[in-house]
Amino acid sequence: MFQKPVSILFFLLLSFAAVQGHSVNGFVPCTGWGICKKDSKEVIVLRKFMKEGHCWYFVVYPQSLATGIVPADSISVNQASWEMIRSRYSGMPYIRALKQAGLSGGNLQNAGFTRLNSLHGGIIITIDLCPSPRALDRIVFTELLREAGKTMNPVPIAVAVTGQWLRMHHSDFKWLDSLEKAGDLSVVWINHSFHHFTYDNVPLNINFMAAPGTDVDSEVLSNESEMIRNNIMPSVFFRFPGLVSDTVIYNKVLQLGLIPIGSDAWLAKGQKPSDGSIVLIHANGNDPAGVRAFISLLKIRSADLLSKRWRLFDLRQSLADDVSR
DSSP: OOOOOHHHHHHHHHHHHHHTTSOOEEEEEEEEEEEETTTOOEEEEEEEEEETTEEEEEEEOTTTOOEEEEEGGGEEEEEOOHHHHHHHTTTSHHHHHHHHHGGGTTOSBSOSBOBOTTOOSEEEEEEEEOOOSSOOOHHHHHHHHHHHTTTOSSEEEEEEEOHHHHHHOHHHHHHHHHHHHTTSEEEEEEEOOSSOOOOTTOOGGGSGGGSTTOOHHHHHHHHHHHHHHTTOOEEEEEOOGGGBOOHHHHHHHHHTTOEEBOOSEEGGGTOOOOTTBEEEEEOSSSOHHHHHHHHHHHHHTHHHHHHTSSEEOOHHHHHHHHHHO
16 A cells, blocks of 8 residues: 655645634635645645635645645646546546546446455445534544554544534534544545535435535535635545435536545445445434444454454545555
8 A cells, every 4th residue: 555755744734734724715626737846746736725815725646645735836736627637647546536436427326436346354434424413423433443443543534524514513523633633543534515405305316415406516615615624634535415416416526526435334224344345324423323333343343453354444545556456
């Protein structure tokens, strides 16, 4: 698996520290590639925005799928269409992942990556935080650290977060953020839309983001902006609410440079994970069955985790490796 160069990580952390906690304005798509002036590394530019009168870019490293936020004066940007970007970086994991994700865009449910067939001896944990008045299920994370933290430090997970949840649960988010800052967790933050609209007694094909009138661009971009305001580094992954999409909105998400992530092991539905599964659980207080199933899974695999015969994988690293094979 790839290792993120220390110089890149240090640069990203310094840049992100400069924008976090400040208001973000004019957050819009911006496609092109850039050359970082400090180390001459190439990045793909996805967004630009203003903060306190200065321009910043949200970028992705096409080899590793790592993302970053960089000041405009630290990078030389060449604006280009998605077609040009796909051609220029066609052999890179990021573009290969977007291309592979596009193959399942016609699915009504669970389009995108649902498992990684090249993974052996473990799974990928994804935890959804949809809007909910209930408190965070902290036991999901404490039990995860209790079992997996014995041999993995930090423990890799992916969290699909909505802007509405962030606005409703500041203290819960700060607690979760403290686990990441302490180095206990390594979190890949997935865009899960801002509002996560859900309609009762409405067919799936016109529900969630597939509902008529949904502003897909706003749902995606507003959530990214809200994540940055909350000191979260967005990833290049997107999870559709309810795992529901149609061809039109799916392609819009791809055109925004995001890779849809589904699941072949939604625990609350009784689906059983196998090697390479992308496991789905909700920790927003609305999924007691899924939480019980998750804790049971950890206990069943406790000995395997301790002996390192079974492990949890990082979504970003694993997907980059998978599409490179």
